[in-house]
Amino acid sequence: MPKTVTFEDPTGEGKPIELDVVNVPKNLDDYEARMDHIPTADPYYVDLGMLYRLAALEQVRRNHFDDTPLHLALRGHMGTGKDHDLEQFAAVLEMPHYRIPLTGEVRDITLIGSVKLHGDGKGGTESRWEDGDITRALRGPALINLSELNAAGAETLFALHGLLDRHQAVELPTGEMVRLRDDVRVFGTLNPTDLRDYAGTQTLNKAFADRWIIWEKDFPSEEELTAMLTRRHSGLRSEYAVLIAKLAAEVNASFTSTDSRTRVETPMSLRTVLDRIPAGLRMFGFAKDPLRRTWEEMVLPHIDPYDRDHYETVWAAVARTGPTKAPF
Template sequence: MTRSDAAVGPDPTPVGEPTDERFGELPVLADVGHDRVPDVGPDEYYHRDAAGGRTDVEVVTRALALGMNVLLKGPPGVGKSYLAKYVCSRTNRPLYRVTLSETTFREDLLGNLQLVSADGGETVTRWVDGPLTRAAREGGVLLLDEINAADANTVAALNAVMEAPETRTLTVPQTGETVAPHEQFRVVATANPGYQGTYELNQAFEDRFRHVKLEYLPTAVEVDLVFQRTDLDRSREDAVERLVSFAGRLREAYVDGELSTPITTREVVRIARFMEDDFMSLRDAARSELVARVDEYDETLVRTLVDKRL
């Protein structure tokens, strides 16, 4: 079976050839107008210091340039998924994102057979690529959020396609097709180690990744970031420091299991935007954003913390 006579949906759009330009350590690909290349907009990723005097962006792009897959580890809200999106946007790589859970099956990654209407009006069965298969054909990046929330059977579908570039393959059991992954194809996964509802990854699978650990931004850096991304004057520095410190308290509550919703830097910035031009006080802006943001079971705790600390 060939894809042309058995598949339905848009034809794959292979990525462009590598150019002489680089982002971090990774070559930028020629822009072929692929609609899955993300647009991060003006809210760029903050490059954090990593080991050896390199930044996290340099480490991740180096690993991808060397043909490695990358596992980004750390608590929710530190920008793991955003980092993958940021790198793809800067290098013209299409991104296919899947959030994994115990209800994710192999077919959700590989694709499935569907009944469709043929040109003659009859109903026929055709194959539809899933995100893994499509990314492998095109040379895109498959982003697997919460990789340690998937069961072993789902993860097993990735074993062969995540081998070394010269030996990796992807077989579609339903059709018997063997896909030769594009040389630019990579897998980036994220994990929140040790959180409820997650599994331990087996050693052989973990060894297929270059591991990179991310932490929350230092307080001083996050304060500066708020000023960079808002129109607040530096005369409001005390209020912004209180806001960032408060976000840190909520993150501790999340890690300790008191709160079920993580608080990101993006939410901190949104709160600060509503403090511009004295539109809202710090307390009102925080309450307005966070009470609507958190799970309904967390509302009482968040209201109490806002009133006590802000």
């Protein structure tokens, strides 16, 4: 029998979802390389409901839409964990994961491929086709994450149209049609363009956007951040975890505010909350106020000078001073 995994709804509302893991055929030419692309499960990952939603969509795709493309894009601000969610979904399903950033510098030949010259062993050269990033991923089971969708140039988006609509194929210059296999899933991530100017991003072309289901990925709540900190840093005193989570929640609430006069312009990402601040607390645990010292050394340097007053306003309103006990 095929191996299965079960996804539980963190809210307790939905029924458990059972899915077969992905089988990578051993006769693939790139079997070993593809197996190396299966991510390792993050033992500290906290599913806030996204894995369950992804599993629900996957169940629908397998049972009812096996011949219809249902591509999903996660839209959210920097540091909300969009790419990590997709990576961990691939890890649970034991699915090769290919994250392909679509920055403005990426060309269609990088994604699709090109003809290159190689030595023929006789002192001459010969032309050979070399797959690009997407074409290579499409030749076997894969979860493809087209990261930063709205940073892609027009020619890149045009090259992807046929893959993402009912045609479900990429036509190579060689004449080969690389079709979307039934064990390949195409996802994307993008930043919002309505509130902030993420360098190089743009509003998605409507025809291209229509090829996607788009879900919003919000910043975690204070309670969710506390759970993440507690799981990842089990030795962290609870008063620190609660205060860090409250600071982050307040900063991010200000970031998403529509009042441009008072809002902060840089959010507190999960990297700051889960990595930089705990690292700082271990470094400055000897200080009179370890959290304040960490705030000054590990948080404020990431903030633009004009935005520091806003951060300090949040600190004064939420913390004033940090806990006096050792952090760990």
